[in-house]
Amino acid sequence: MEKIDLHMHSNYSDDADLPVAELISRCKAHGITTLAVTDHNSANSVAEASALADNTLRTISGIEIDCTFDERNYHLLGYGFTPSDDFSQIHRNFSELQRKLMPKKIEALRHYGFIVDEDALTELAGERIPQEEQMAEVILADDGNKNNPLLLPYRSGGSRSDMPLINFFWDFFGAGRPCYIPVSYPAMEQMVDVISSNGGTPVIAHIGANIKQQYQEVLTGMQKVGVMGIEVFSSYHSPELEAWLYDFALNQNLHVTCGSDFHGHNKPKIEVGQCCYNASQLTAIRRFTDSLTV
Structure with a gap:
């Protein structure tokens, strides 16, 4: 069956290993035909990934943005956008915030x-x-x-x-854990607008990694602020959650996507293309990728 992976990280993400070219080569070796590199708060991979596309591999512009919705932090994926200074500003702001937080994280670790x-x-x-x-x-x-x-x-x-x-x-x-440091990221609604205004499609990432209940309530609220799709098939989701998310997305006319969240060294059990879907579910994912122009 065709392999699609719309969530992976190159070394433009501070917590991932592989340069874009090596990541693309890895994807080709695993038989992936469509991919998006979605680095944390950075669109720096887009040009390199696009240049490496060929007649066996399609690359889609991607990013994964930290944002806040209803006082909780989530990851918002953006696809098919045209890179602009809007994304460069997101990266600058995020990097500055991370620099300020680093001493607090080290202090918290030493406390334990x-x-x-x-x-x-x-x-x-x-x-x-x-x-x-x-x-x-x-x-x-x-x-x-x-x-x-x-x-x-x-x-x-x-x-x-x-x-x-x-x-x-x-x-x-993690939230509520011993070294957790509360932090607010830009509002999800604001990040949705950035993605959409640059021609892209905003999709909520691996929601099962962020919350464990009230999926319908949360996703309905996100839909109201402009989220247009759900990363249904994820290495963080159980088959039962994937089935529920898939049905919910179809019923709400939301896009269906899939992604491994490959990082490399930090997540050794996660490999590119590690998404499980059947033929009809693949058709739904393909409808999404075919809707994108970049």
């Missing part, structure tokens, strides 16, 4: 007894802003933390060792 070597963290991040997963990597590698019992689940054989870095992020920095 973790040794955080900032020189090692800077070296690991290179020119990019250190992310929570990189903080986890530095903490786990530091012999000063080897006897910290809080790290046992993330070490080999531990209950959270399948994806230790992203699991550490969720367990310590």
Whole structure:
């Protein structure tokens, strides 16, 4: 069956590894025919990905934007837009916010007894802003933390060792978790307008990773502010949730999309093209990609 993946990250995202060219090559090797690179708050990949398209692979412009809706933070995907300074400004604003938050994140980790070597963290991040997963990597590698019992689940054989870095992020920095730092991003309605005004289509990403109930209420509210589609098929969604989201999207005339959320090193269990859908569901996804002009 044809493979489509509309959610993946290149190293234009601070928490992902592969340059765009390597990411595209990986997708070709896995038989993907249509893709979008959706870097965090950055449209920098669009030109490179577009240049690498050929008669076996179609690339669609993409971005994943942090935004706030009804006092909760979500990720909003944008597809088929024409890059403009609007997206450059989103990236500048997000990067500045991340720089301001980094010392608070390190302070929160130290409060729980973790040794955080900032020189090692800077070296690991290179020119990019250190992310929570990189903080986890530095903490786990530091012999000063080897006897910290809080790290046992993330070490080999531990209950959270399948994806230790992203699991550490969720367990310590997720909403309501010990190191969680409240932050408000731009309003979803504002980001919907940016995507739409540049010719794109706004789609809510992996909602099952953000909330665990009241899907209909939340999605109906998002639809009212201009969200036009749902990432139904996601590595974060159970088959039961995917079935519900698929039916809801069709009943509400919302676009149906799919995405692996591939990052590389930080999410080793997630591979490009890792979306499960049947033939009729693929037809619905294809209706969406065929509706895009970029």
